Every structure is written in structure tokens, then in C-alpha cells.
Amino acid sequence: MLRHALRGALLGVGVAGLLLSATSATAKSKWEEAQHPGFSFEGPLGKFDQGALQRGFKIYSEVCSSCHSMNLVYYRNLAQPGGPFYNPKYPNPNDSPYAKAIAADVKVPDIDQDTGDAIQRPATPADHFRNPWPNEAAARASNGGALPPDLSVISKAREDGPNYIFSLTSGYPPSPPKGLTVPAGKYYNPYFPGDLSSFWSGPKDKVPKGGFIAMPFQLTPNRVTYDDGTKATTYQEAHDVATFLDWASDPKQEERKQTGLAVMIYLLVFAGVVYGSYRAIWRNVAH
Amino acid sequence: MSGHSTYEPKTGFERWLDVRLPIVRLGYDSLIDYPTPKNLNYWWTFGGILAFCLGVQIISGVVLAMHYVPNSAMAFNSVEAIMRDVNFGWMLRYIHANGASMFFLAVYIHISRGLYYGSYKAPREVLWLLGCVIYLLMMATAFMGYVLPWGQMSFYGAVVITNLFSALDSVIPGLGTMITTWLWGGFAVDNATLNRFFALHYLLPFMIAGVVGLHIWALHVPGNNNPTGVAVKSKEDTVPFHPYYTVKDGFAVICFTIMFAWFVFFAPNALAHADNYIPANPLQTPAHIVPEWYFLPFYAMLRAVPDKLLGVMTMFGAIAVLFAVPWLDTSKVRSMRYRPAARTFFLIFLAVTLILGWCGSKEPDDVVIATGHDIAGDPTGLSVTVFSRFLALYYYGYFLAVLPLLGFFEKAKPVPETISSPVLSAHGHGVAMPAGAAAEASKKG
């Protein structure tokens, strides 16, 4: 019996070995693996850093929002528990002076109810973030045919979201590798998925990793002036905006992890109690 | 349900009801007094775990359906709105999405348990067939559920799977196209498709619940199999279901829930594909279309065959062959505890199926075993497609050659007289498969 079990185990090990050698033999990736700068919200107990969320929101509103919509995020969300401008004094985010003030600075399209004319009015906490484009065609026309994706859930919509966004937005090299022909209106980025072999005149086994993206490099040093005096390096800006976008993708993340902790403790205790009953009930049964 | 009922109505109301609708008697006989072999190991707790999973999916699903909008323009945003604006909506949705994975994990363990201990053999063939029906319905339900959030993978998953039927065009020209048009409710996967998938996704779980009822009925007539495969001979061999197995299954369900909760609360998207958070776009096919993990072995078999119709038949055949297992296995011995050769073939079968799953997640041209390099420095050699062919051959070979032939050639070990005898004598029995049970047995002696 034991010999057979051993044989089975050996077989399993063999199979695992085969799988490992198999993964290492697959074609090498055509773009760079994302960097891992480390985020406060990683791991089962991680939380968002509210300062980083506020700085990230500043980057979004002063830089990214000129091209990217966030149609699923409302100004009220900024002041809800876990949000960048949450303050326990205002449990209802719609009453938050922060959300109101941020919204009031933005003009959104509406219809005048008396005349039926198209107008622009100041936003309220109940409005979603202003869409920079009237329609998709306008967005494409201004971006060389490419569509800047809506960023509401971008962090969930990309593998390894926050690390990818950080790497993509901060990872543009000062100039593309020599031997790479970059098409007009495109920019080389080593983290953007693509296949550059047909644009490459150098040695065939040294094709640069990455792809051409229609988004130019945005996060130059001091692109924004942070209100809290933090130095606005490219690294800092990318880190903050990745934090903000991850929150926007998953605004209930902190609530989820806190609930999860309580659920886990409850279940472990429950499991212990039931295991005790199990031992007691089966005590006198040979099985 | 089978045999003699020991239920005695205690209150006046119970006596009154018992002669009119003996429903309390039914519950008592099936869940309390039901005689159960006393040697069941933890692999047997997955039946209870599966019932729990079905309950979780139905409850979370019904509440999700109160907020979900089955319209191609609004479905994606309605799922996001559930997670952002509905109180604990994120929890409902993550429970439902991960619950499907947990359901499949449990059903795969449950089926493997049956294959290993020969639970499909007489007199349990109908029980096994009903189980296979449940599994088929589960796959249909999960496939249609996955379409509902209307992300890129939802959409292209629906396109790929419904298009499989167009392979029938090579049998009768026009037949496949007709069926796909009929499935879609139009000339492409669109709003009509989403609507009917939602209607069916709501319906099928209740049909599953119905078949589960029959499955349990068919279980309670012959009674449980057990790790020895030896039939129950006397009352010595059994214990009443309650409290012995309610507490053991309960403990297993809680342990399973701990793992389930880990995914829901700490890694809710780990089993999902990032592309499904991109709203469906019929004009932009994703680079890699990959199904959910629980369909990967079948997906690998589909792609392993160059001809479309044969590929589709290979894929569906891999499930259909399960229905024939009771008649394919010719061995007189039920449990593979006493069939060393069968056990080895079975373990290889499990490994092969897992590797097929791995192949399903790779690109068809990826290289499994490198034999050289091309000018760009990328490896060349045995491709995933070719590798999958060998694996699919073993998958089929296990059912169509090993199970039928082994019964004639293998030398089985002596089988104990009764369930109770090996329990009393053996320490560390059946080490390979029921690790938990073996540990239990040696602790208790």
C-alpha cells in the first residue's frame, strides 16, 4: 500500500517538474514585467494612505482628466468612508463641504429646464466626474485615433493593476532605443504590451521589449504642486495616481478587508468549537 | 426512504400531519436516522459542501438579480453599481463570482472521490448518472452566468462557445448557422443573447436543485458507498447520520468556508480575468480568450484537434464519457484501495487532467519542451497543441481502455469481509488518497 502511495507521490513530483520546465521554456515576454514599488494597501490588512489618495486625486484632476473620463466615480465618492476626503464629521458624503467644493469647481453639461437649452452648470456631489469628451469620436480625433480608456475600473482591468499603472506612467525612457522606428503620434513604452519586431532594425534577438502607446509621457517632475509640500517627482506622482486609481476601482476595499478579518476570526472560532463537538460525539466509535 | 422508518411523531400536531403529509418523517429518515457507514473519510464531506455551495449561489444570485440589469448597454455598469452603491453589494457579488469557482472545486473533488472509490458501480449507477446531469447543468449555468457582467471575456466567451455549434455546418450545410442564429436570437451575440442567458441562468440552478433531490433519493436507496467499497453488512457498520455526520460535514463545511472567505475578502479577483473589467466591445477582440479555470481542460481538448467538428466532439465527448463509466469499469472490486494498478492509472489520470488545464491557459503555439531556438531567441519544440493531443489521448484511454481492460488483468488485493474488520486491524490504511482520514484513523486507533 505504502509503496504504491510512494509511486503516486513520485509521479506527482515528476509532473510538477515537467510543468516547471514547461513554464520556463515558453517564449520570453515581449514587454517588461511591472515594477513593484510597494503600496500601503497591499496584503490582507493593507489600507489606503489618505494623503496619497488626495495627492493622486490632484494628479488625476490636473493631468489625466483632460483626456480620461471616470464615469463610474461620483464627486460624493471622494468624501465617503475610505475616500480621499472622508471626514467623520460628515457621515453623509453628499453634505461634505469637501465634495461640494471640489464639485462646484467643475462645470458639467445639462439642460436648462425652463428653456430647454444646453447649458453648463457647476457640478454637485451627485454628479459623476466630468467627461472631457462629448463623445468617443471627439476623444479619438484628439488622440491620433486612439481612445483614452475610462479610468473608473482601470486598476482591476489590467493584470497586476497598481504596479502596471505605476510602471506605465513613470516608465517612459528619455528617448526610444536606437534602431527603433517610432510611428508618428506614438510613444515607446517598455511596459505597454506590443510586438516591436517589425519596427526594429537592430539584431533580431535584441528586439526592445514593450510597445507603442498613443499617450505621451505626462508625469514630468513638478507637473503639479502638492498641497502638503510633498516633492512632486515622477516616482511620487506615478505612485500617488496609481493609489488613487486603485481606490477608484475598488472603493470598498478597506470595508471588505475589515469585514474579512472579523469573518475569519468568527469562522476559526466556530471551526474550533465544531471540531471539539466532533471529537466528543465520535469518541466511542471505532472508525 | 429505504427500509423501515423509525420516526415516531411526538406532538399532536406531528401525529396529525404524519397521516396527511409525512414530511417530517421524510426529513427524519433522510437526515437524522439515515444509517451511514461509520468509516467515511473527509472526501465524503464534499456532498454536504456541494449542497452548501448551491444554497450560497441561489441566495446570493437572487439578491444580485434584484439589482442587476440584463441589458447590453447597462449590464456592465449595473454590476459595478452593485459593488459601489449597494450596501454590502461588493460582498454579494464576490461571494457569487468566487462561489462558482468553489462549487466547481468541490464538484471536481466529489467526482474524483467517486472515481477512486468506485462509487458509480452497481447498485449506484443511477446515482452516478444523476450526478453527471448535475455537473452538466452546472457548466451551462456557470457559462451563462459568466456572460452576465458583459465584460470582454463574457462577450467573447459567449461568441466562442455559441460558435462551436456552427461546426455542424460541416455535417449538414446550414444547420450549424441556423442553430447559432437561434441561440443568439439574432445574427450576433447581442442584447437578445444576454436576455435569454439571464433568464436561463436564473432558471437552471432550480433545475439543479431538483436533480439534487433525485440524487439524494438515489443515494438513500442503496445507501452510501465507503472507502473500503465493501457493502454494509450489519448495524455494527453504520452510525445514524445525525449527530455523527451532521457534525463531521458541518466541520468540513466551515473549513471550506474559511478558504472561500479568504478569496471573497482578500483576493476577490484572483481567480478572475482582468479583461472582464473592460466593458464588452464587439469591435475589439481580446488578444487571448481564456475561459474560467474550471473549463480549461476541456478548452485544451477543443484546441488540440485541428478539425473544428472533431474538436467540438472531443470536448463534449470528454464529459459524455463520464456517463458511461459504470459500464466501462469491469472490475469486481469497488475501491481502488485494493486495486494498486488502477490506483496508479487513476493518479496519472488526475495529473493529466490538471496538466490539460494548464495547457488550456497557454497559447496553442507556446513551447512546452524546448528543443532549439529561433532567430529571435525564442524556444522551439513541442507545442502546447501537440502536447495536449497526447494528454487527451490518455484522458480517453483511461476511460475507454484502462477501465474496461484492467478488470480482466489486474491482481487486486484481498478485500476485507466487512467495513468494521479493516477499521479494527489496520493502521495507516489507504495512505495515498484519504490523507485526512488516515491521520484520523491512526489517532483514534
Ligand code: HEM
Ligand atoms: C448553480 C448555481 C450558480 C452558478 C454556478 C452561478 C454562476 C455565476 C457566474 C460564474 C457568474 C459571473 C460572475 C462574475 O464574474 O461576475 C454569475 C453571475 C450572476 N448570477 Fe449566477 N450562478 C448560480 C446561480 C444563480 C442564481 C440562482 C441566480 C438568480 C436567481 C443568479 C444570478 C446571477 C446574476 C444576477 C449574475 C450577474 C451579476 C454578476 O456578474 O456578479 N445566479 N453567476
